[in-house]
Amino acid sequence: MNHPHPSGTAPFVLSVLDNAFTGVGRRVTETYEEIISLAKLADRRGFQRFWMSEHHAMPGAAIPAPLLMAARLTGETERIRLGAGGIMLPNHVPLAVAEQVGMLETLAPGRIDLGLGRAPGTDGATAAALRRHASANEEFPEQIAELLGFLGNDFPQGHPYAGVPAVPGPWQADENRVPRSDTSADVWILGSSVYSAQVAARLGRPYAFALQFGSADILNAMRIYRENFRPSPFLDRPYSLVSIGAIADEDPAEARRQSTSTAMAMLRMFQRKPFALLPPEEVAAYPANFQERQVLEEYTDRTLHGTAEEVAAGLEDLQRHTGVDEVMLVVSGYSRRAQSHTLDLLADHYGMPAA
Known part of the structure; x- marks a missing residue:
């Protein structure tokens, strides 16, 4: 893995995560068009x-x-790295994931990231429909090992899959005329706990911590990752990322207003209602009781919101606090304009390339 350098005057690398949230009253086709944009x-x-x-x-x-x-997106972009943040590996067959990643690397060499997580990304009934069984989380390390074996075509001799190549894949042409690919995806370990930090450290892989999910113990996770990191052929020293919700606007009140939509969606999920991104006007009109208001306030404030200067100050405090190499903006808010405007404002603030 190449260690990137910050653009402009940002003291850390900046990236973007899109959850493809589709606001109530909007079409999925619009969401996809806006993700591409x-x-x-x-x-x-x-x-x-x-x-x-x-x-x-x-x-x-x-x-x-x-x-x-x-x-x-490989055909819509030129330079940026693209990927999954992440693939919930227990939902998938490792060979199929390796094949798909090989195709992406062929389309966009050196630009593909593969983030691996173990959460289902859904409820219990849907997890069952995905053929995910009760012990799937415990099998996560074995699934990672299997996936990495397919990605590198390096299963040990005698392994039952040693003769099963994931095509296309990153290996040399041989007497069987297997196609050669000179690059392979960067594999990240994702999580929001010390468990994921231990896995990333043991494998010598970059580590991405999802802080947007709650008040998890990121400091302990980062300490464990750095103290236990084992250099690998893919990464010679620890490299970490933290993701956090962010909305910037010239009007800080509008930024906060947009952040309430995601907070309301989280409240609905806690109430066992469908996760839905409501317009800020509906959130403001909701007759919340005291406990509901506390949840809404808490999750609104978990998103960094305000002017570009205020959001940047929050990002810099977070980076100093955690020591991460990279910060990933989880773009949110009911308005898709709020998301693109956030990127523009922060890029302008840090002197990144003009649009």
Whole structure:
């Protein structure tokens, strides 16, 4: 893995995560068009990578297959790294994932990231429909090992899959005339706990911590990752990323207003209602009781919101606090304009390339 350098005056690398949230009253086709536009904007403005997340049976989150959208984006962008943040590996067959990644790397050599997580990305019934069984989380390390074996075509002799190549793949042409690919995807370990930090450290892989999900112990996770990191052929020293929600606007009140939509969607999920991104006007009109108001306030404030200067100050405090190498903006808000405007404002603030 190459260690990127910050663009402009940013003290860290900046990237983007799009959850493909589709606001109530909007069409999925609009969301996909806007994701493509946002990826192109992030590419032009010098962001390092553009990731998408995996969700199932959630009408408010429109990407169940992020690698499929990444395939479209390989032809829409020129420089930015593309990938899944992430693929929930227990939902998938490792060989199929390796084959799909090989295709993406062939389409966009050196630009593909593969983030691996173990959460289902959905509810129990949907997880069962995905053929995910109760012990899937415990099998996560074995699944990673199997996937890495396919990606590198390096199963040990005698392994039952040693003669099963993932095509296309990164190996030399031989007497069987297997096609050669000179690059392979960067594999990341994703999580929001010390468990994922231990896995990333043991494998010598970059580590991405999802802070947008809650008040998890990121400091302990980062300490464990750095203290236990084992250099690998893919990474010689620890490299970490933290993702966090962010909305910037010239009017800080509007930025906060947009952030309430995601907070309301989280409240609905806690109430076992469908995850839905409501317009800020509906959120403001909701007759919340005291406990509901506390949840709404908490999740509104978990998104960094305000002017570009205020959001940038929050990002810089977070980076100093955690020591991460990279910060990934989880673009949110009911308005898709709010998301693209956030990227433009922060890119302008940090002197990144002009659109």
